[in-house]
Amino acid sequence: DTGVSQNPRHKITKRGQNVTFRCDPISEHNRLYWYRQTLGQGPEFLTYFQNEAQLEKSRLLSDRFSAERPKGSFSTLEIQRTEQGDSAMYLCASSRQGAGSSPLHFGNGTRLTVT
């Protein structure tokens, strides 16, 4: 169990640029979740995958956000035309079964700063 890996750890970008983050879950986990966390707040759910299928997407996720999980392994989260309000920590988590019955294992996150 090598844990959930996220890259990059930090990303600084200018407003209007596109960014892409990668998450490698724990290998035997078929659920993968993306959350966003801002200072002083709890993580906010963005989306989740069961294998390669994206099963739920939060209303927080505007059309500028897209996530993929090809082949049901790693996942990418892309933000197009970044805005300053996108600055946050983006957390990826994985679990063996559904979140109700199996703990979520979080990665160390990608901190995005939009200038």
Added chain:
Amino acid sequence: QKEVEQNSGPLSVPEGAIASLNCTYSDRGSQSFFWYRQYSGKSPELIMSIYSNGDKEDGRFTAQLNKASQYVSLLIRDSQPSDSATYLCAVIPKFGNEKLTFGTGTRLTIIP
């Protein structure tokens, strides 16, 4: 009304005392409840889960659930400085069995 509410703190407790953290939730049909601990600059880690009314103990930690009052609490006995962290309450709402919804967290400081 927020789905999961916590007092943001900070909560200061002397070393060796009992720390009591509270959480309320809005969806009466919620079935699964969790406490995560998050150290500053780190990601959340699960410390307790509870699914039925009553108490659940694990070492120095006790989770308490009262579904009638829509209330979840976490007690930390014999508090240690290493317990200083933000504690996040999280709930699976009835109709979103994969969407773990977090509160804003309570920042706990254990004073040596």
